[in-house]
Amino acid sequence: MLEKDKLSDQLDSIMTQIMTTEEAAMLWNLSQDRIKALCASGQVIASKRGKTWLILKEQDNPKQRNKD
Numbered sequence: 001m002l003e004k005d006k007l008s009d010q011l012d013s014i015m016t017q018i019m020t021t022e023e024a025a026m027l028w029n030l031s032q033d034r035i036k037a038l039c040a041s042g043q044v045i046a047s048k049r050g051k052t053w054l055i056l057k058e059q060d061n062p063k064q065r066n067k068d
Contacts, residue, residue: 004017011062016057017038017056017057017058018054018055018056018057019054019055019057020053020054020055021035021036021039021051021052021053023055023057024044027061028062028063029063030062030063035053035055036053038062039053039055043062044056044062045059
């Protein structure tokens, strides 16, 4: 496999593990602004790249965590 193909496969694998605030808002039934606030406060696992929050998909809905 070419190095470029290998790197592309690695990137594809990483991309399946993250979501945007828009995707999280739909998945968790929260507003994008609320998702951004949760990211900024560290209540969800996320990393900001430029103006974009990248959120780890494999975590509980923060809305559900608050009910426990």
